[in-house]
Amino acid sequence: MVEDKKLGSRLFHITNYTLLGFIGLITILPFIHIIAGSFTTTAELARKPFVLIPTDWSLDAYRFVFSTDTIFRGLANSIGITFFGTMFSMFISCLMAYGLSRRDLDGRNVIMFFVVFTMLFSGGMIPTFLVVKELGLIDSYLALIIPYTINAFNMIILKSFFQNLPEGLEESAKIDGCTDFGIFFRIVLPLSMPVLATISLFYAVTYWNTYLPAILYLNDSDKWPVQVILRQIVVLATGLNVDDSGFEDSAPPSQAVKMAVIVIATLPVLLVYPFLQKHFAKGAFVGSIKG
Amino acid sequence: MSDIHLNSDIQFKQKAPLKQRKTGSERWRRIKRNKLLYLMILPGALFFITFKYVPMYGLVIAFQDYKPYKGISGSEWVGFEHFNTLFSDPQFWQIFANTLILFGLNILFFFPIPIILALMLNEVRHSLYKRTIQTLVYIPHFMSWVIIVSISFVMLTLDGGLINDLIVWMGFEKINFLLSQEWFRPMYVLQVIWREAGWGTIIYLAAIASIDPQLYEAARMDGASRLRQIWHITLPSIRNVIILLLILKIGDILELGFEHVYLLLNPVNKEIAEIFDTFVYTAALKNGQFSYGTAVGFFKSFVGLIMVMAANKLAKKFGDEGLY
Secondary structure, eight states, X not given: OHHHHHHHHHXXXXXXXXXXXXXXXXXXXXXXXXXXXXXXXXXXXXXXXXXXXXXXXXXXXXXXXXXXXXXXXXHHHHHHHHHHHHHHHHHHHHHHHHHHHOTTOTTHHHHHHHXXXXXXXXXXXXXXXXXXXXXXXXXXXXXXXXXXXXXXXXXXXXXXHHHTSOHHHHHHHHHTTOOHHHIIIIXXXXXXXXXXXXXXXXXXXXXXXXXXXXXXXXXXXXXXXXXXXXIIIIIIHHHSOOOOSOOSSXXXXXXXXXXXXXXHHHHHHHHHHHHHHHHHHXXXXXXXXXX | OHHHHXXXXXXXXXXXXXXXXXXXXXXXXXXXXXXXXXXXXXXHHHHHIIIIIHHHHHGGGGGEEOOTTTHHHHSEEOTTHHHHHHHTOHXXXXXXXXXXXXXXXXXXXXXXXHHHHHHHHHTOOOHHHHHHHHHHHHGGGGSOHHHHHHHHHHHHOTTTOHHHXXXXXXXXXXXXXXXXXXXXXXHXXXXXXXXXXXXXXXXXXXXXXXXXXXXXXXXXXXXXOHHHHIIIIIHHHXXXXXXXXXXXXXXXXXXXXXXXXXXXXXXXXXXXXXXXXXXXXXXXXXXOOHHHHHHHHHHHHXXXXXXXXXXXXXXXXXXOOOOO
């Protein structure tokens, strides 16, 4: 009996570990394939399709991608939008979240209701488009930032975090003659670094991945972020055999070139990922979502 | 939230007889003392008004014959005309059906996966192994739909795509995944699984972590196997979370992700791939039918709101706190 159970338990664990390893592997294999493929020659890709470690190293694809300034411009646009967008979003979100975190604020429940309601119902794409148009933001970088300043969900996470800071700190600062601004900047923000880092990275990833706003509001292709360019080069060319990539070469881009463009658009997220992971893995904020 | 509200109400009522005349001015003084806090909320409030509430008002163009050069105040009112056209349009019902089918596939094939994955991860004793797997399966969540779809397309394409090369290597005919109707739905669901299954485990893992370890101890004493422990302790303990998330998902019935579907859409699969959002986008921004597109969008948002409220009621019935 005891032997039996031990065997059963061991079998269970072996199966579980193997299956999980397999799942982890297939999740990232496509990424590895794309990265490896981008560093090989088209000839090698054609010879053995399943490249994981290139034998025939080549930077041709990257040389080709960077031969026009399409990608450079897209990258510059995306970096700018991500940097300024994240700063602006964090500033406005933190201010609002702190105000709403204070229990002695009259009307805070009403304001919270109006915030939460926007998560349940929205005017939708066209009415929002018309507002952005009325404000004269069409074909402006600001159209990718201002209409997306606050993500209600992120703001609520910030608010619950601020709310859970010990109240005594604020009171003693008040007695010392600190204003609400002073408390916010000198006490609350320095104490909230982990949550500020997490939410900043959430905003940054969202801005880096921005796609819909760009196709809605930007007609000027010089202002397109890298995601739109990626779509032009890979999705349109592959899915429909329509070449709209903007390369002078009239032939559709080769597999290696498409892979290189994907790698360029993915790399920044992969680089910040370890930092992001460190924070959310703690699960510190997961429990605070329902505030 | 509502708890706090309740408490302050009670306190207010208790104090009321003593300071009846003062309360009004006291509240006013408190508001004045907090004026800096209101100033801090102001920019955010302006954002919500401008980009969330003004567009809600903008929904009135669904009842107008909106012309961009005339604006909302100058456009002609047509009542429910667009909705009548809508409900008698066979294409509308086709889109409705497409949306429901994708939603059903989502619930059937995607929804259980994060639960199973979380249960499996929870059984791993080596924390380094567990963390490595978690790190790997969370990655796709941070990739945009453009990247997810691009990678899929590069791998599925007819000429030089990995999958088709493997199919040929195994001695079968190439499959044109990208320009086909029958492959659209499997492709959509697989991409959703790839991107979100790992991330979806977080909330279940948090729920599992809060289970009392004594329960497992007792079960082990009674000689229950691991599988029995999962079945009789873990699953019942996270039952409420599962139900809550399922209900939230039902409330989200029409939110299938504009970007994802739009990127997969092409003339060949359009008939089964078109959903409300992509239809609205094409109608309004490509064909200039602002009012008609808004009517479709309004219908979608309205059904969504009703579903959320119904789902919330259900959640409360199951003994959960609900969303609000």
